[in-house]
Amino acid sequence: MPAPTRVAFVTVARDATGAVALLSADFPKHGGAHLFLPGGRREDGESPEECARRELREEAGITAARWRALGSYAITLESAARVHLYEARKLTPGPREPTPSETSFALSWWPMSDALTAAAAGRFLLPAGPLALFLSSPGGHRE
DSSP states (O other): OOOOOOEEEEEEEBOTTOOEEEEEEEEGGGTEEEEEOSEEEOOTTOOHHHHHHHHHHHHHOEEEEEEEEEEEEESOTTOOOEEEEEEEEEEEEOOOOOOGGGTTOEEEEEOHHHHHHHHHTTOBSSTHHHHHHHHHSTTTOOO
16 A cells, blocks of 8 residues: 655745745754744645645744645655645734644744745755745746
């Protein structure tokens, strides 16, 4: 029996001014602090959008009224694992609901141009965040 396909999600949450919700945390195995977007793995029974909504609420304390899929991409060539990218708009802040492994995550709001500059400078640990930022930026994705 083949192993179940792992599915992950990353969300670009943009406020009314276009600023992006970025998380940061220290990752000693990877040389220190890095930026990342809210996201994570799907739990049993969740739809893709339900997972994205849950991860945004848990990690950043944000709910969103408008969602847009930005695409779905393979994580590696050797795996069937996928990462789904979303943009969230019409945001409402609320309390974070972090899991024990997420309590050290710090939330900050960045202008999109600064977030893209940070991505180009290698400040993101994983590649899905910069790709999602690019697709969410003006000119990066056509509806």
